[in-house]
Amino acid sequence: MTSLWRHSKDGPDRAEQSTQREDDENASLQEPTERTRLLQPEPDQGFLSPDDPAVSPYNLWSVRALRGLSLVALALSFVWWTFLLVSIFVSPPLMHPRGSGFFAFSYTTLATGYLVLGLLFFSVPSKPVTIWSCVISLFLLVNMIIILAVPRIRLEEGWVGIASVVWATVIALYQIIQNRAVAWGKREEETRLTGREETRRSLREWLVVLVQMVVLVIMTLATTLFTATLTLRSGDASLEPTGNRYSVHGDIYQVHLACVGNRTENPHEPTILLEGDYGPVEHTLQPFINDAYQHGAIGRYCYWDRPGIGWSDNAPSPHSAGMAVDVLSEALALAGETGPWVVVSAGIGSLYSRLFASRHLLEVSGIFLIDPLHEAYLDDVGKPNRGFVLWLRGILSPLGLDRLAGALVRGRSREDRVIGRSAYQSGKFIKAKLQENLVAVTMTAAEVQSARHIQMGETPVIVVSSGQEMQKDPRWAERQEDLSHITNKLLSWDIVHDAPHEVWTDTEGRQVLEKRLRDILEESQRNGFKFASGES
Template sequence: MSSFWARKKDDTNRPEGTFQRQDENDHENDPTEHQEPTEHTSLLSRNNSQGYLSPDDPAVSPYNLWTVRAVRGLSLFALAVSFMWWTFLLVSIFVSPPLMHSRGSGFFEFAYTTLATGYLVLGLLFFAVPSKAMTIWGIVLSTLLLVDMIIIVAVPGLRYEEGWVGIASVVWAAVISIYQIVQNRAVAWGKREEEERLTGREETRRSLREWAVVLFETIILAIMTIATVLFTATLILRARDVSLEAPGRRYSVHGDTYQVHLACVGNRTKNDNEPTILLEGDWGPVEHSLQPFIDDAYRAGAINRYCYWDRPGLAWSDNAPSPHSAGMSVDVLSEALALAEESGPWIVVSAGVGSLYSRLFASRHLLEVSGIFLIDPLHESYLQDVGNPGRGFMLWLRGVTSPLGLDRLAGAIVRGRTREDRVVGRSAYQSGKFIKAKLQENLVAVTMTAAEVQSARHIQMGQTPLVIVSSGQEMRKDPEWATRQEDLSTITNTLLAWDVVHDAPHEVWTVGEGRQVLEKRLREIVQDSQARRPY
């Protein structure tokens, strides 16, 4: 008690103003008193004797660091670029911009850009919640994308099909995957620094929300990684398929924009009036449908020479720029024949939808076509079905998922499908090129193609010999089909024969009776063509 009063007395004996000066000295000794607050000091509480915030305080955030904010800004810029490129590729499926045409389907570059855009969106949505799982998945994903990039660049056939657009897209996806790893680690570093500075320790706890975010990120990245594994496996199949040699040759057409495949079997003779059969397939590659039958007829001596080709997007032919109509296909066929120095005379032989192409070719080569042979042909009135919007949407959906190659991989692994099956055989319809060709066919069926076929009907040479062989099954199944077959028998004034093979399916040549009728009529139209043309 006495000591207290002694100190009190001592204080009262101090000169006036001593307390004030001492207080000022204390403030002068505080190095932060006269400094402007920075992003490192502005968040510290002055009422807290230790200067630390609670770990749960919203102010404890990696966004406090300008480096983290800069990384986020860069991510937003990359997302904007990626989204614009994604939109550009989406539009190019339907309308090819100049210098943007892909000789392949164009679906692979769209898939890689979708992956990169989705990865950026995921990283920005959960930017402030970095995790080791995201880093690990990012390393796996970037490794796979680098492998895909190497495959595309190293295999000449793939490099040719994908072009600079495909290569740029896979490189972009690989760069984004590597960048996401850097972003994740940069945010983790910033989060740890801010926690240590503002709370005095690194926060090792995670809230239930953060654990849910980490789980969601892991699931999405696992899905992306599985998709990329499928991309890689499909690329390996494609690398094997492009090594399959094509019979005949591939010719650059349409201003060297793409190439089409054309092959001719049999030797030319000095007899100028001897016709050459020009084949046009049905829905798929002609090598899997009509060409084997015609080849048998050639070996049996029914015909002396024939040529066949693949429409753009089928078998060994590249995809054409969009939009692409039947008339455009006929134009590039004419160009390829000219480059091959093939001049006819021609007897055009076709089946199904290929009959539309043959009729267009005949109307544009009136003096060179000496016969038209149609096998269960598709009437132009059915172009409404070909151009059905619902069918077009399903083709587009199949196209954008085709890089996953689920059906192609299952066929190769489980069913033992060969590269021949995938290029010209029963699995050809699974390729992105084929799907793109069918989508192009769908988009212009009721507009450009319908108008071209109607014009061809008006200018068809009346004296051109015509043979039609129809499927009895199709005619019994659909009375309108029978009516349309009869209508097609009037496209010229010289109908040599119209046969209905009663038990034959749409592919008439697949049954014995159908093959006999076809071979018989083929001989007759060849003989008629020779008799009509002067020596």
């Protein structure tokens, strides 16, 4: 009787155990969910230690998927970063911005660094990271609004710059989501596997948080400076050019050209065509020429900004002096300006004016060189270490440290930053000088050598040299003399002994220059230069 009762009692227990085993087997065959354990605990094992490697947010499929998405984003960002780096030296098709392109490179560098930081410390989320990421996202959002809202900046940055700042903003927002998601996953797994949320941090985790904080503070400072620099640029963009901008090179970019004075009925009266030295012509040679115009020494003159300088856009890379001269010719044609021309230039601008003269033989009636740069010095212009310094300055230019200091401390105006003494600080100017450096000893040197062979022999030439420069370097004196023989008709070679390289800044130098300007204009008209008919 007792055995029968015990048998009937054990029967249901075994049935329940069998049913439980079947449920466990069915559960193990089902698709894993967010709460599915990757490492199943042993029976009756209980909670794990908080330091157990199994306690990890990587147990969740969503967290691992998020990390995979970060890896894909990093790969895309690195490819885009590489393209932008290459485009500084050689512009790929359809990727040329009218500005320098350094802002786009900086935004992409920021996004790439942000992704690397997030992946390196993926499993150590923290609230300070979320807070600083929110601040960076806010500044990047303001950057994006400025670029899109200011027409001139939007035009200079182009689709490349817009895409880069949007990408950086999206990545900053994504990092907030990633940090919060990993923190949630970490909390969920700790609660499930250890019975409570772990609030302690190991020394390693505190060091990780410290490194994250330092890097994010640097990124925040960078985005703050980007915003301030863009604000300055938005103010500078409101400065209207004195002349007009003309779309050149297949409407890829624009250059600035201005002419002062009325045309006369005398078709043989030449127009002065200015070519500036190192900086914008408006800050160097144009004020002196304008004074000569006001005094009646000349009747009409035109001047322009080489690509990347003043009001002109940057040209695609590579860009040589000969390419710049072709662009000037195109701009003059679009403006309806014709010769005869007397080209007046100083310093490195003399190489450009000589190229222009060799490509417009029947239109150039005189060449006036003010302490010109000889082509032998192109080796100095094209030095690799100079190119590296220019590249580094360009990479740092979006921070605007010197421009902001000039505006806040020294009171520099927008005229100073666009066409004045501070123009050399802009990314556009640095990019133009880097382009000049990259091709100085190759393309530009070959173009100038060809120009010397082609130059018309009867074109009158005047050279005015700086006595100070000749005293510093005996080779400078020899090469100044050599430039006085680029044609067979030297009108004058004057040496202003106390004048610096910018001869027009010296009182005696200004007097000599004005006198020689009258001489070359009179010589041009006396010869009855007929560029249209091809007679000389």
